[in-house]
Amino acid sequence: MSDSDGKGRLTVLKTYKLYVGGKFPRSESGRVYEVTDAKSRWLANAPRSSRKDARDAVVAARKAFGGWSGATAYNRGQVLYRIAEMLEGRADQFVREVADAEGLSRAKAAAVVEASIDRLVWYAGWTDKIAQVVGGANPVAGPYFNLSSPEPTGVVAVLAPQQSSLLGLVSVVAPVVATGNTAVVVASETRPLPALSLSEVLATSDVPGGVVNVLSGRTAEIAAPLAAHQDVNGIDLTGAGGDAALAKDLEVAAADNLKRVLRPSGQGGPAADDWTQDPGTRRMTAFLETKTVWHPTGALGVSGGSY
Amino acid sequence: MASPNTAPGTGTGSASGHPDNAPGHAGSPFAYAPAPESRSVVDIAPSYGLFVDGEFTEAAGGKVFKTVAPATEEVLSEVAQAGEEDVDRAVRAARKAFEKWSALPGSARAKYLFRIARIIQERSRELAVLETLDNGKPIKETRDFDVPQAAAHFFYHAGWADKLAHAGLGPDPRPLGVAAQVIPWNFPLLMLAWKIAPALATGNTVVLKPAETTPLSALFFADVCRQAGLPKGVVNILTGDGSTGAALVSHPDVDKVAFTGSTEVGKAIARQVAGTRKKVTLELGGKGANIVFDDAPIDQAVEGIVTGIFFNQGQVCCAGSRLLVQESVADELIDALKRRLTTLRLGDPLDKNTDIGAINSAQQLAKIRELTGIGEAEGAERWSPECELPSSGYWFAPTLFTGVAQAHTVAQEEIFGPVLSVLTFRTPDEAVAKANNTPYGLSAGVWTEKGSRILAVADRLRAGVVWANTFNKFDPTSPFGGYKESGYGREGGRHGLEAYLDV
Structure with a gap:
């Protein structure tokens, strides 16, 4: 982070904040931690979220769930597309932040940002298709019309990948919210700034407050209360992938209310975390329930003979 | 024979066959003669x-x-x-x-x-x-x-x-x-x-x-x-x-x-x-809600309620063990339900006319007794039809609890027996809120003649299987789970x- 813009003017630094319920609070704990670039140079002080921040975020996500899950799939698609539009417009900022966070050249960071935008567009298109792909009528042996439809699981805690600070982040958050869930996202512990900046994109993209909530801090400290929270319905453990003991502890805690658990890659989860590959549908179906509704079809009696 | 996905034990269709004045208990002029299936077919x-x-x-x-x-x-x-x-x-x-x-x-x-x-x-x-x-x-x-x-x-x-x-x-x-x-x-x-x-x-x-x-x-x-x-x-x-x-x-x-x-x-x-x-x-487990609106066809709903909770002696994870009935028709529905329960025939499971068989084990029977005892102690009103239980084996009479509040144990815990808890509601919103108010989410039923209400309510029920104007239907092609x-x-x-x- 340079102190000046090269023309002698002192730059205005940004205070990075959490994103909870559509607002940008500091951690209620008042704590921050130092975030550095790939060469250990100071970038910013990020909020170090507490258990209370995690609980507040769950409350916000629950409050937003009814409206978001009840929105039309078309509407959710438009909102996701709007995120892509906003990100495109602020691409330069993200190229800089991703380059700093991940130690990438500007060209490589630009490719990451472009892929992130494209991933959002991809999921924007999924919102009104997934129900047809994974749902449908079942040909039951009786006079019933029987339809299976996917529905969002509810509030999902998402431990974002530790390495891929923007593309990985978008790749785990977009499928969760595209399908109508609301999310409490724990940003990469050492590379949280792109996530915190993405919050500003979300806030200006017609995403209702509380649909995505972003927390920064120590992953283990924030993830533990989320995994144990009785009003969280699912948890994506991707960000705990580097710590098998932590992932296991979180899965044990998640069993208390039978959260849907997406295990880290290579540990029962996806084969690998290659965020440049076609994501498939797995990250969407991991947090979808199937509801099957039976209706009697009745009978028209002998008039059926008029076929 | 019923279509294979129809739960037949107490299912719709069988009901119209035995009128209200044909109670199963002995002494009635309409009592059924024993019709046991032969055991000799199995070795x-x-x-x-x-x-x-x-x-x-x-x-x-x-x-x-x-x-x-x-x-x-x-x-x-x-x-x-x-x-x-x-x-x-x-x-x-x-x-x-x-x-x-x-x-x-x-x-x-x-x-x-x-x-x-x-x-x-x-x-x-x-x-x-x-x-x-x-x-x-x-x-x-x-x-x-x-x-x-x-x-x-x-x-x-x-x-x-x-x-x-x-x-x-x-x-x-x-x-x-x-x-x-x-x-x-x-x-x-x-x-x-x-x-x-x-x-x-x-x-x-x-x-x-x-x-x-x-x-x-x-x-x-x-x-x-x-x-x-x-x-x-x-x-x-x-x-x-x-x-x-x-x-x-x-x-x-x-x-x-x-x-x-x-x-x-x-x-x-x-x-x-x-x-x-x-x-x-x-x-x-489950604690399925069976929601009956005031425009539901009462006789069909009664059959569905009976199928929902007395099929397999209520030992069904997706049983409709909570009846949520709209206040304006509650008295009429409960009267009709009680009349229907007096016609259920409990006894020898090998008898082809038996509706209600035995509870699976002494342990399960003890659990049902314990939970129904708690139901009474907490103030719900208990009712069973006149029902003679066999002297040996594990048996439990069909049981209704009325005046049940959401906080009651019999409204929250899975009993896994022939026990129905009856609650009432006034508005569709209240029905949905009550239906969803358990940690479970396996099954639910909706009874109404209004198609749009079926769809709106089914949409908001957090349950893996919803039966509209029917209950306890299963099929290999139909995904099941909670x-x-x-x-x-x-x-x-x-x-x-x-x-x-x-x-």
Whole structure:
């Protein structure tokens, strides 16, 4: 982070904040931690979220769930597309932040940002298709019309990948919210700034407050209360992938209310975390329930003979 | 005969056949003459071993336990109690068999499953009588529901075995390996079919543990496998208690765990498999709400309520154990329901006219008694029809609780017995809020003549299966499973395949 813009003017630094319920609070704990670039140079002080921040975020996500899950799939698609539009417009900022966070050249960071935008567009298109792909009528042996439809699981805690600070982040958050869930996202512990900046994109993209909530801090400290929270319905453990003991502890805690658990890659989860590959549908179906509704079809009696 | 997905025990259709003035209890001029199904069709051996690698063998520890007929407490047979050593042997047999089984062309696996389906159909009368003896449920349920549905599950999944690449689960779905399957006592053969049929169709091999109190139909199924020529080790059956099940799901060489049973045990399994690669599906408890609106056809709703909670003595995870009735029709509905309950015939499960059979075990009966006792103590009003219970065996009269509040134990906890808790509501919003107000999310029912209300309410119910103007319908093509603490994963249909595949 340079102190000046090269023309002698002192730059205005940004205070990075959490994103909870559509607002940008500091951690209620008042704590921050130092975030550095790939060469250990100071970038910013990020909020170090507490258990209370995690609980507040769950409350916000629950409050937003009814409206978001009840929105039309078309509407959710438009909102996701709007995120892509906003990100495109602020691409330069993200190229800089991703380059700093991940130690990438500007060209490589630009490719990451472009892929992130494209991933959002991809999921924007999924919102009104997934129900047809994974749902449908079942040909039951009786006079019933029987339809299976996917529905969002509810509030999902998402431990974002530790390495891929923007593309990985978008790749785990977009499928969760595209399908109508609301999310409490724990940003990469050492590379949280792109996530915190993405919050500003979300806030200006017609995403209702509380649909995505972003927390920064120590992953283990924030993830533990989320995994144990009785009003969280699912948890994506991707960000705990580097710590098998932590992932296991979180899965044990998640069993208390039978959260849907997406295990880290290579540990029962996806084969690998290659965020440049076609994501498939797995990250969407991991947090979808199937509801099957039976209706009697009745009978028209002998008039059926008029076929 | 009812269509195979119709729960027939107390189902719609049977109702119109017996008018209100034909109560089942003795002394009525309209009493039914006994119509028992013959036991001679089934030959139960005095003892059974474990079915491992195609052979029946004794448990390594030599331990056995008895299985009794819940209707009479008669000892039916003695079965082996599998221990850790037996679990290990069975898992190794399944692992060994996996290599060849998974490499078979799907069309060959399909043919084995078609054979099994056909043999179950051929032996359906024998299996129905056996299941009724060991479980205590009425013969008309085993005959018209459990056994035909079990055959249908094998028939349905047989067809998938050579079409998996077309199931929309990715271009190259692969079997997981060895599946550890633990099933409950409420539908012993049918739950076996729900587990084994998709596992084999997708190329896995299985070690299945039937419930402690209902081991016999699984052991007879082992013989079905032999008749079908199924390769050794593809299906292994271990009888035993909870400790056997725990040893099975925790075995390190198991790739998949499928469990149907209590939420408590389901959570223990979820903890146990944490940090492993084992794929898990859990089909657990429920406290299903059956919502009746004021415009519902009352007589049909009454039949649906009866099917919902008295089918299989209410020992059904998706039972409609909470009746939510709109206040304006509550009195009329409850009166009609009580009249209907006086016509239910409780008694000998082998009698073809029996509606309500025996409770499966002394332990389950004690649990139902305890929870209904709490219901009374907490202030709900208890009612049962005049009902003579047999002197031996495990029996519980159909029971209603009215004046139930949401906080009452009988409105929150799964009783797993013929006990219905009645609550009322005024608005659709209130009905939905009350229906969703449990940690469970397995089933729900909606009764109304208004189509748009069905869809709006069904949309907001957090439950895996919703029955509109019907209840307790099942089909192999229809995915089944819960939201929230009713478990995860689906069984049946295209959806159910995913639970057994690496996609």
